[in-house]
Amino acid sequence: MSTGWMPGLPAPTRDDLNTCVQCGLCLPSCPTFRITGLETSSPRGRIAAMRAVQAGEATVTGDFTRFTDECLACRACEAACPSSVPYGRLIEAARVQTEAARPAPERLMRRAGIAGIMGHRRMVRLAGAGLAVAQALRLDRLLPRHLRLATPRVTLRGMRMALPATSGEGPTAMLLTGCVMDIAFRPVHRATIDALVRAGYRAVVPGAGGCCGALAAHAGELDSARALARARIAELESADVIVVDSAGCSAHMRTYGHLLADDPAWATRAQAVAAAVRDAVEIDAPPGRPVDGRVAVHDACHHLHAQGIGAEVRRTLRAAGATCVDLGDGGRCCGAGGIYNVLEPEIAEDLGAQKAHAIIATGAPVVAVANPGCAIQIRNHLRALGSDIDVRHPLEIVD
Amino acid sequence: MTTSTGALADRLRHLLGPDRLLEGDLARSLYSHDGSIVGGACGLVALPETTDEVAACMRLAHEAGVDVIPRGSGTGLTGGAVPLDGGLVMSLARMREMGDVDVANSCVWVQPGVLNLDVSTAVAHLGLHYAPDPSSQQACSIGGNVGTNAGGPHCLAYGVTVQHVLGVEMVRPDGEVVVLGGVAPDPPGYDLRGLVVGAEGTVGIVTRVLLRLTPLPPDVRTMLLDFLSVTEASAVVQAIIAAGVIPAALEMMDRNMTMAVEEFVHAGLPTDAAALLLVEVDGTAAEVDTATAVVERVARTHGVRTVRVAQDEDERALLWKARKTAFGAVARVKPSYYLHDCVVPRTRLVEVMAAIGEITAREGVMCLNVFHAGDGNLHPIIALDRSDPDETERAMRAGDQIVRACVALGGTLSGEHGIGVEKRDYMPLVFDHDDLAAQACVRRAFDPDGRMNPDKILPTGTRCGEVGLADTQVPEGTWI
Numbered sequence A: 001m002s003t004g005w006m007p008g009l010p011a012p013t014r015d016d017l018n019t020c021v022q023c024g025l026c027l028p029s030c031p032t033f034r035i036t037g038l039e040t041s042s043p044r045g046r047i048a049a050m051r052a053v054q055a056g057e058a059t060v061t062g063d064f065t066r067f068t069d070e071c072l073a074c075r076a077c078e079a080a081c082p083s084s085v086p087y088g089r090l091i092e093a094a095r096v097q098t099e100a101a102r103p104a105p106e107r108l109m110r111r112a113g114i115a116g117i118m119g120h121r122r123m124v125r126l127a128g129a130g131l132a133v134a135q136a137l138r139l140d141r142l143l144p145r146h147l148r149l150a151t152p153r154v155t156l157r158g159m160r161m162a163l164p165a166t167s168g169e170g171p172t173a174m175l176l177t178g179c180v181m182d183i184a185f186r187p188v189h190r191a192t193i194d195a196l197v198r199a200g201y202r203a204v205v206p207g208a209g210g211c212c213g214a215l216a217a218h219a220g221e222l223d224s225a226r227a228l229a230r231a232r233i234a235e236l237e238s239a240d241v242i243v244v245d246s247a248g249c250s251a252h253m254r255t256y257g258h259l260l261a262d263d264p265a266w267a268t269r270a271q272a273v274a275a276a277v278r279d280a281v282e283i284d285a286p287p288g289r290p291v292d293g294r295v296a297v298h299d300a301c302h303h304l305h306a307q308g309i310g311a312e313v314r315r316t317l318r319a320a321g322a323t324c325v326d327l328g329d330g331g332r333c334c335g336a337g338g339i340y341n342v343l344e345p346e347i348a349e350d351l352g353a354q355k356a357h358a359i360i361a362t363g364a365p366v367v368a369v370a371n372p373g374c375a376i377q378i379r380n381h382l383r384a385l386g387s388d389i390d391v392r393h394p395l396e397i398v399d
Numbered sequence B: 001m002t003t004s005t006g007a008l009a010d011r012l013r014h015l016l017g018p019d020r021l022l023e024g025d026l027a028r029s030l031y032s033h034d035g036s037i038v039g040g041a042c043g044l045v046a047l048p049e050t051t052d053e054v055a056a057c058m059r060l061a062h063e064a065g066v067d068v069i070p071r072g073s074g075t076g077l078t079g080g081a082v083p084l085d086g087g088l089v090m091s092l093a094r095m096r097e098m099g100d101v102d103v104a105n106s107c108v109w110v111q112p113g114v115l116n117l118d119v120s121t122a123v124a125h126l127g128l129h130y131a132p133d134p135s136s137q138q139a140c141s142i143g144g145n146v147g148t149n150a151g152g153p154h155c156l157a158y159g160v161t162v163q164h165v166l167g168v169e170m171v172r173p174d175g176e177v178v179v180l181g182g183v184a185p186d187p188p189g190y191d192l193r194g195l196v197v198g199a200e201g202t203v204g205i206v207t208r209v210l211l212r213l214t215p216l217p218p219d220v221r222t223m224l225l226d227f228l229s230v231t232e233a234s235a236v237v238q239a240i241i242a243a244g245v246i247p248a249a250l251e252m253m254d255r256n257m258t259m260a261v262e263e264f265v266h267a268g269l270p271t272d273a274a275a276l277l278l279v280e281v282d283g284t285a286a287e288v289d290t291a292t293a294v295v296e297r298v299a300r301t302h303g304v305r306t307v308r309v310a311q312d313e314d315e316r317a318l319l320w321k322a323r324k325t326a327f328g329a330v331a332r333v334k335p336s337y338y339l340h341d342c343v344v345p346r347t348r349l350v351e352v353m354a355a356i357g358e359i360t361a362r363e364g365v366m367c368l369n370v371f372h373a374g375d376g377n378l379h380p381i382i383a384l385d386r387s388d389p390d391e392t393e394r395a396m397r398a399g400d401q402i403v404r405a406c407v408a409l410g411g412t413l414s415g416e417h418g419i420g421v422e423k424r425d426y427m428p429l430v431f432d433h434d435d436l437a438a439q440a441c442v443r444r445a446f447d448p449d450g451r452m453n454p455d456k457i458l459p460t461g462t463r464c465g466e467v468g469l470a471d472t473q474v475p476e477g478t479w480i
Helices: A015-017 A031-036 A044-053 A063-069 A076-079 A089-101 A104-117 A121-136 A146-149 A156-160 A180-184 A186-198 A216-217 A220-236 A245-253 A267-276 A299-308 A311-318 A344-362 A370-384 B005-016 B025-030 B051-063 B116-126 B144-149 B192-196 B229-240 B255-265 B285-301 B315-323 B326-332 B346-362 B389-408 B424-430 B435-444
Strands: A172-175 A200-203 A241-244 A275-280 A294-297 A323-326 A367-368 A391-392 B045-047 B068-071 B089-093 B107-110 B165-171 B175-179 B205-213 B218-228 B248-256 B274-283 B306-309 B336-339 B365-373 B380-384
Touching: A015 A044, A015 A089, A031 A063, A031 A294, A031 B229, A044 A089, A044 B025, A044 B229, A044 B274, A063 A089, A063 A104, A063 B025, A063 B336, A076 A299, A089 A216, A104 A121, A121 A156, A121 A180, A146 A344, A146 A370, A156 A180, A156 A186, A156 A323, A172 A186, A172 B336, A180 A186, A180 A311, A180 A344, A180 B218, A186 B365, A200 A267, A216 A220, A216 A245, A220 A267, A241 A294, A241 A367, A267 A275, A275 A294, A275 B218, A294 A344, A311 A323, A344 A370, A391 B005, B005 B045, B005 B051, B005 B089, B005 B424, B025 B045, B051 B089, B051 B165, B068 B205, B107 B116, B116 B144, B144 B205, B165 B192, B175 B192, B175 B205, B218 B229, B218 B315, B229 B248, B229 B274, B229 B285, B248 B255, B248 B315, B255 B326, B255 B365, B274 B285, B274 B315, B315 B326, B326 B336, B326 B365, B326 B380, B336 B389, B346 B389, B389 B424
Parallel strands: A172 A200, A172 A241, A241 A275, A294 A323, A294 A367, A367 A391, B045 B089, B068 B089
Antiparallel strands: B107 B205, B165 B175, B165 B205, B218 B274, B218 B306, B248 B274, B248 B365, B336 B380, B365 B380
């Protein structure tokens, strides 16, 4: 039986697809289904579409691409699934297929953005500087609304904020400096270094640094993702622990072993690095300062659904004396989804506005957000609603 | 009946816009299935948002002479929402609005796409809940619940959907909107509301439902009893009720099911037990204490191994999660399942469990049992891999024999899932031709052209007026 998958590329496997019994218990957990009510934008529907391709009844172009593009890859469905369908693995494999099948010009644009810029630290910094200048001159107002909502606030001063090469004493903890984090969120890096020192580590900021490859992997650009993974492994593998203060990056780096499993020269090294990854909220450092009052807590999908991290954020905040307030939305995705808010602006806007309303309803002056994509989306949607609620990484709040 | 879908598509697109009419091959194929293993072929999918839009769609389908198949969340287990041969699927998943709660009368109007659990969540602050709680309650819709007259663990004490639907607004096959029932307890004339509940979308499309809301019990206690034999566990079910306690819920799970579920929920279920009983009692604190004592005493005289009482709300929620995610957990064993939801009189549980064990052993298929033991509503789940034709054949054979065994013990076909396609051809086991023809007449009175969810419930070929063709096949003492 011939399938509709493009040959010679990773694809969703029959065994993984077989784990779904179409019970539909995933439907209400899916943010895109909640908005559209469409089977085509539900996890069960996307799996059924993959099965249709598997059975040779459909191809990976056209509607199939549209249905998979619409997925946030938030993996909220995995927690709801009684059969433990490996949905994250399925959707990433499906995206390798849809990327390869995309028309050349469109593919080139996406590649230029994801691999061309994110893959090279200099390009990321150049883009960041360009953005900072544009924002200083208020030229960003010329951008379409959805791009403005997806753009971080960047300043040249923030980009140049100094990070000490080494601090503290103890086992070596190396920091992933990353791509977006490096240009827009250096204060978070600073707070993470402080937390590491308080927890008894020697915090090391590697010289070059760069992207972990998560955005490339989520977009189906596996070659770029693997190249970036190898670069990060070479850079970070000498550390006792590798500390990552972005939920999306820590979740992705924990899959390095899987990503490079078929690469004999790197498979073992990749597994070792994946095992050494700690999300910054898992450090368990004593608080740097007391925090009074209420802190709203946003759970990043890449924390809650991908890594089962939720209690750690609250423990970190409570240790400083804060009162944590949940958003009461069951941890629904904020719509950032890596660069989803750029590619699928309509759904992203609905989800971003819902999240901002939920945060405002808590009455807290600050919201803890441990992922850069979420922080950008949430901050911009709060500002769009006229709210000045502070958006901070939990470690910044207790720093 | 699908010849005119081209022209119908143009008119529906004009009405709903291109985003709410799905015409592509892949999209339509996703609407050719529900939660069952029944597959079909979908012509068009419309996603109306208001009663007026439903009525307009129905008028257009009426004029075009096209079949209409209503669909809620598509979690059904009998193929009830599957379009068998083209036609217009009306997905009500975008009709998700809840009206204001009528606190004085404890009821609320909701649109059919509202999810079952969302109703209880939305009214919890008023000390109320919507009592029928199908295991799929997080995902299944009120419209689907009305269509199948859905049950659930707590229906033992509280009653099934029909006891909790006070009224419905329905669009008839020609587009006319009617309201049946209402807040008044006993409207005059025939109880057409009662007929619509459980009609599986064969008499019209329900566009609003008036739900009865029930006070949350002041106290509740959940117990897990484990047994070394299925026979003992089955006997306890009957003994508890004979002792004068009607638990809010009384559920059984056998060892195969327990093992599959425990792997997902990690609730500390004893995977070496032959059968578990999940018993919940509710009421005032004193009532709960008394009922708990009776359940424990009866269980001990029937060889219970351990009695675990949930110590807090978290533990209680975990035990219920184990029960309510059971179907999905079957995928840990095999990629598909086939099940019936026959009902037998509670007094025959011991015999029917033995019969199911024998049948599945003889056919060499794996059966996982999890069911509403208190009202004798079985769910023998036969796990299978549909890519293995031999195993599929044996599973179907085993299912068939189980249905026949249940009927022979005085049982009936379905407790809550509905008849749909899955059990349609078993209808002659419990009804003779006169009975079926009479039901076809009722259906025709609402849907003269036979366009509403065709080929569901009644066996193909059943016609109004076709009477007296065969002798009754109902065994003596059948409990329907």
